[in-house]
Amino acid sequence: MSNPLEPLLNEIIARLERGVPPWRQPWANGADPSTPLRSDGQPFSGSNAWLLAFAGAERGYTSPFWFTFRQALAIGAPVARGARSALAILYKTRVVDGREVSDSGDVGEGEAKTLRYLKTYAVFNAEQLTDCPQTYLEGPKVDPVIRAAAREAVLDAIPARLEIGGNTACYVRAADLIRMPPPEAFGCMEDWKSTFAHEAIHWSGAEHRMSRTFGQRFGDAAYAFEELVAEIGSAAIGLRIGLRPQILDGRAAYLGHWVKILKDRPGALLEASGHAQRAVDHLLAYSQPAAVSQPLAA
Structure with missing residues (x-):
């Protein structure tokens, strides 16, 4: 099975080989580093925090808000045509409490298992949205x-x-x-x-x-x-x-x-x-x- 992080890893490795660690954001013009925010205002954490901070700084965005395609539609500000997304990482675990489900849907007894899955998904900065509300463009004061x-x-x-x-x-x-x-x-x-x-x-x-x-x-x-x-x-x-x-x-x-x-x-x-x-x-x-x-x- 292919690694969903492979494109991202390749980019990070290429930057490291050029001597540019992506967690060292290229802040310019005295910008104040801040944690990237989800559409509901909650901060990203872990890898997504520095990945999106770097992407935003590199592309010159001042807004800390990032949206999925559906989240942008939900606030009436669809993603602009041709906008280039940034990658975020989804990593979750789920404990199956001793029940095993076969392909046919039959349930059997078994030991509890922890299932892990990881994937990447596309997000867009508020500045890439059409008619985005000003509150998202400015970010928290x-x-x-x-x-x-x-x-x-x-x-x-x-x-x-x-x-x-x-x-x-x-x-x-x-x-x-x-x-x-x-x-x-x-x-x-x-x-x-x-x-x-x-x-x-x-x-x-x-x-x-x-x-x-x-x-x-x-x-x-x-x-x-x-x-x-x-x-x-x-x-x-x-x-x-x-x-x-x-x-x-x-x-x-x-x-x-x-x-x-x-x-x-x-x-x-x-x-x-x-x-x-x-x-x-x-x-x-x-x-x-x-x-x-x-x-x-x-």
Whole structure:
């Protein structure tokens, strides 16, 4: 059976080979990164968040809203003729409670099974619709002061031990701390925060937090896969708090590893996105009222 993600994977691999990771959105003109929204205003998550954010930024859309063909018809704004869709991913599981249904429709007894299916579907930005209501074209209003305060609240609430000094940003697993160069070593404070977010994703994977290890499945490529999780995760958290990803730097050395991983294991992209989303949820929880129950760093 063909892989429904094959066209998307081929495009991502081609971009990686050109040195352009698609989760590093090409924000221009001071645009504020934001999570893409469904037609009902709910945010996309996981792979769809960074895939559609990239598609929108690359094509110059300012609206965060995305619609299926039917959703566009439902608001009386059909998709414009010749509009080029973007791909979104649908991944679901369904538990069958011990009943097996044959092709003839007969029901028999059996063990409970978890069925998984994945497919891609076409979505269109609000700016590709005909006579689209203005509320979808403009998107939710964002107060930059409130947004900045919320961003600081999220980053400040992460209880990682932080050591400032040196010229390398890294998570030191043995000491369970994040080491960061001083802010003045970066082009701007936003680059410092983006790099910190990247290292915080690594920090979330410690054994006494999310216990994220990939040695058995990825062997020598495990370190590169963890870096892929951190790359996607830092881009995802940036969308949530309006933090632009840092320009690709020394991590360019991982590009070849990521290409090989995705070619060898097509499912690795969804696996990395899933781990990244769970890491982002873990970090965001520290700034929520229930965060008092979160385990603190040693």
